[in-house]
Amino acid sequence: MTQRIVAKYWMETGDDPMRAAETIAGEQSSGTFLKLAAETPELKERSGARVEALDILDVVDAPSLPGGMASKRYTRCLLTLSWPLENLGPCLPTLMATVAGNLFELRQVSGLRLLELQLPEAFAQAYPGPAFxxxxxxxxxxxxxxxxxxxxxxxxxxxxxxxxxxxxxxxxxxxxxxxxxxxxxxxxxxxxxxxxxxxxxxxxxxxxxxxxxxxxxxxxxxxxxxxxxxxxxxxxxxxxxxxxxxxxxxxxxxxxxxxxxxxxxxxxxxxxxxxxxxxxxxxxxxxxxxxxxxxxxxxxxxxxxxxxxxxxxxxxxxxxxxxxxxxxxxxxxxxxxxxxxxxxxxxxxxxxxxxxxxxxxxxxxxxxxxxxxxxxxxxxxxxxxxxxxxxxxxxxxxxxxxxxxxxxxxxxx
The missing domain is CATH 3.20.20.110 (Ribulose bisphosphate carboxylase, large subunit, C-terminal domain)
Structure with a gap:
């Protein structure tokens, strides 16, 4: 079974929530702002981030952050994403770029906060942790x-x-x-x-x-x-x-x-x-x-x-x-x-x-x-x-x- 990295976010978006979630998943893995021929279904299945859960919390009429897409309603959700460990291996700097990188800057996002992180055992084998x-x-x-x-x-x-x-x-x-x-x-x-x-x-x-x-x-x-x-x-x-x-x-x-x-x-x-x-x-x-x-x-x-x-x-x-x-x-x-x-x-x-x-x-x-x-x-x-x-x-x-x-x-x- 593929080992996966799991991150849970609080998200606010003026877009359709699932579309925004999939945009984040694509941006932080195999996708980009348009469909590329090289992103085959097989590659996306192997390397793409996955939307594991999307739970709607409430709707507000103004964005929390500036610079996002204009909308008449902004939906707040709990979003869970996962990535295959094979995308990066047990590497902390790349992990940070993956779970807390460009996703904060996306126009679809008017609020985003990383709440929880679950890591595969491979990280424990790669990093020694506290010595004392x-x-x-x-x-x-x-x-x-x-x-x-x-x-x-x-x-x-x-x-x-x-x-x-x-x-x-x-x-x-x-x-x-x-x-x-x-x-x-x-x-x-x-x-x-x-x-x-x-x-x-x-x-x-x-x-x-x-x-x-x-x-x-x-x-x-x-x-x-x-x-x-x-x-x-x-x-x-x-x-x-x-x-x-x-x-x-x-x-x-x-x-x-x-x-x-x-x-x-x-x-x-x-x-x-x-x-x-x-x-x-x-x-x-x-x-x-x-x-x-x-x-x-x-x-x-x-x-x-x-x-x-x-x-x-x-x-x-x-x-x-x-x-x-x-x-x-x-x-x-x-x-x-x-x-x-x-x-x-x-x-x-x-x-x-x-x-x-x-x-x-x-x-x-x-x-x-x-x-x-x-x-x-x-x-x-x-x-x-x-x-x-x-x-x-x-x-x-x-x-x-x-x-x-x-x-x-x-x-x-």
């Missing part, structure tokens, strides 16, 4: 249960290497599990990558000698491929345990190459996700986007956070987190670690834990830690205690009654 995931992250960080309590270096840019190391020392001395560079900080002249890593890892390694515990620091190695490999090697040479890259900046080819090179967990930042997703009538659902990056080999993947400062709803955030840990294939999970961030404090712990059903995650808080009246150490303690309360099923204020750091945090969170 949650188990490897726990082993390297020494956090055997509960979330990794983390934070982001702030200000995002402006600190020099020594100032960055001083901030890291406060956090490490305060018991933090995880620290990451901001996505804006990679190798600027004011804070060169090599100097920053050297200064920060001196602090981290010294603390490990004293305590036997090493804080995981995700250094932002985003850059050209040769630069990322060099920066990864620099982190590894200095005893680091994590590297970070911005997905939309380095692309699928860059991430796949980094995965093949890396001996460390890859922390993936989704900077730019909003331009792919924010319009409900265009782009991607996270559930369809994240398999590309899990297959490419990321270990940690940002999903935003509950009651965040961005536009994602709580339902969207939890759906994203669940999708990151959901098995991609029957026999191979390839789960990544969901990273909750963006205006997070201990107040979201109970709801996050309840919705996700576990604490296999990284929770990063900036102001929620740095803003504690008693300092960074108390901020780390308070956030960890909030998660302890969530996992124990104890009301936050009840739990805080005998825990001064958490009690004080409730006043500013």
């Amino acid at each position: 995931g949650m188990a490897g992250t726990r082993r390297l960080s020494g956090v055997q249960q509960g979330p990794l309590i983390g934070t982001i270096i702030k200000p995002s840019v402006g600190l020099n290497p020594q100032e960055t190391a001083e901030q890291v020392k406060m956090l490490v001395d305060g018991g933090i599990d995880f620290i990451k560079d901001d996505e804006l900080q990679a190798n600027g002249p004011h804070c060169s990558f090599e100097e920053r890593v050297t200064a920060v890892m001196r602090v981290v390694n010294d603390a490990e000698q004293r305590s036997g515990r090493k804080t995981m620091v995700a250094f932002n190695i985003t850059g050209e491929l040769d630069q990322m490999k060099h920066r990864h090697d620099w982190v590894l040479r200095h005893g680091g345990t994590c590297v970070m890259a911005c997905l939309n900046s380095v692309g699928l080819v860059g991430m796949s190459a980094l995965r093949r090179h890396s001996a460390l967990p890859i922390h993936a930042h989704r900077a730019g996700w909003g331009f792919l997703s924010r319009s409900p009538a265009l782009g991607w659902d996270f559930a369809a986007w994240q398999p590309f990056w899990r297959l490419a080999g990321v270990d940690h993947l940002h999903v935003n956070g509950l009651r965040n400062k961005f536009s994602d709803s709580d339902e969207t955030v939890i759906a994203a987190a669940r999708s990151v840990i959901r098995p991609l294939f029957k026999d191979q999970a390839m789960a990544a670690v969901p990273v909750f961030s963006s205006a997070q404090t201990g107040l979201q712990a109970h709801d996050t834990f309840k919705a996700l059903g576990n604490a296999d995650l990284i929770c990063t808080a900036g102001g929620g830690i740095f803003g504690h009246p008693q300092g960074v150490s108390a901020g780390v303690t308070a956030l960890r205690e909030a998660w302890d309360a969530a996992q124990a099923g104890i009301d936050l204020r009840t739990y805080a009654a005998t825990r001064p750091a958490l009690q004080s945090a409730l006043g500013f969170w």
Whole structure:
């Protein structure tokens, strides 16, 4: 039986819905804008995309997007297409061009969003997926249960290497599990990558000698491929345990190459996700986007956070987190670690834990830690205690009654 790639879309069209669906199927496989002699029935049967389902949702009188065909009615549908694997083989860049390429630009389309993606097992054989995931992250960080309590270096840019190391020392001395560079900080002249890593890892390694515990620091190695490999090697040479890259900046080819090179967990930042997703009538659902990056080999993947400062709803955030840990294939999970961030404090712990059903995650808080009246150490303690309360099923204020750091945090969170 032919293995097929299956994609589900929300579609809006001013054309006849089935004609629009068949236009998309043709454009993204063997067809074009007119009938060609070379597209024989045999070739179309072998290589053409197929309309598997078309379910009408409703009809509206105005298009969601500009530039489409003029019409008096626009039909909204759920469209399922499939392609034979033989068209492209298990190749992520070509897969992206197939399921999320020119179809967004067709005149018949006044709205199109990729909702779900199902892939043949051949992709699991072609791509290794995460090398570390949650188990490897726990082993390297020494956090055997509960979330990794983390934070982001702030200000995002402006600190020099020594100032960055001083901030890291406060956090490490305060018991933090995880620290990451901001996505804006990679190798600027004011804070060169090599100097920053050297200064920060001196602090981290010294603390490990004293305590036997090493804080995981995700250094932002985003850059050209040769630069990322060099920066990864620099982190590894200095005893680091994590590297970070911005997905939309380095692309699928860059991430796949980094995965093949890396001996460390890859922390993936989704900077730019909003331009792919924010319009409900265009782009991607996270559930369809994240398999590309899990297959490419990321270990940690940002999903935003509950009651965040961005536009994602709580339902969207939890759906994203669940999708990151959901098995991609029957026999191979390839789960990544969901990273909750963006205006997070201990107040979201109970709801996050309840919705996700576990604490296999990284929770990063900036102001929620740095803003504690008693300092960074108390901020780390308070956030960890909030998660302890969530996992124990104890009301936050009840739990805080005998825990001064958490009690004080409730006043500013």
